[in-house]
Amino acid sequence: MDYVRLCSGCHGLDGQGAPKAGVPELDCRFLNILRHKDGKRYVLNVAGVRNSHLSRTRVLDIYRYVTESFCKAGITATDIKFSVEDERLLDDPDIDIVGLRRNITQYLSEKGLESPSYPW
Numbered sequence: 001m002d003y004v005r006l007c008s009g010c011h012g013l014d015g016q017g018a019p020k021a022g023v024p025e026l027d028c029r030f031l032n033i034l035r036h037k038d039g040k041r042y043v044l045n046v047a048g049v050r051n052s053h054l055s056r057t058r059v060l061d062i063y064r065y066v067t068e069s070f071c072k073a074g075i076t077a078t079d080i081k082f083s084v085e086d087e088r089l090l091d092d093p094d095i096d097i098v099g100l101r102r103n104i105t106q107y108l109s110e111k112g113l114e115s116p117s118y119p120w
């Protein structure tokens with residue numbers, strides 16, 4: 001399973017992250033990120049995904065697994081799906097990933113929603 005092999009070492013087998021070490025949780029707070037209009041674009045271009053050099057299909061499968069597994073309450077995977085069309089968001093050459101993360105954090109705080117822990 002790609003998530004277990006490539007992501008869980010840092011983000012945890014249950015998506016619990018390692019907040020003290022600056023590794024974000026991939027739980028319900030992660031799903032909150034996906035409520036932002038550019039949330040998918042953001043998560044599909046983070047360093048962990050880019051550096052994995054996985055095929056597009058396998059990246060989308062990882063996120064299907066994450067959205068279905070780690071948030072047991074509130075919004076669920078039935079609200080948020082990764083479809084084949086989302087492939088076009090991968091490998092965005094123009095993305096300002098840190099700036100976008102700041103916008104997402106601000107958007108969530110205005111809505112009263114929690115963001116995952118983030119190192120900067």
Ligand code: HEC
Binds near residue numbers: 003048052
């Ligand atoms: C070497 C440790 C490491 C690995 C392996 C790793 N990540 Fe990360 N990940 C981080 C750290 C640290 C951050 C926060 C800084 C950043 O965005 O690079 C992060 C950020 C993220 C974020 C953004 C979360 C947020 O709240 O902004 C997502 C989504 C993510 N990773 C997904 C993945 C996926 C999917 C994989 C596997 C393909 C993966 N990561 C592999 C360490 C890792």
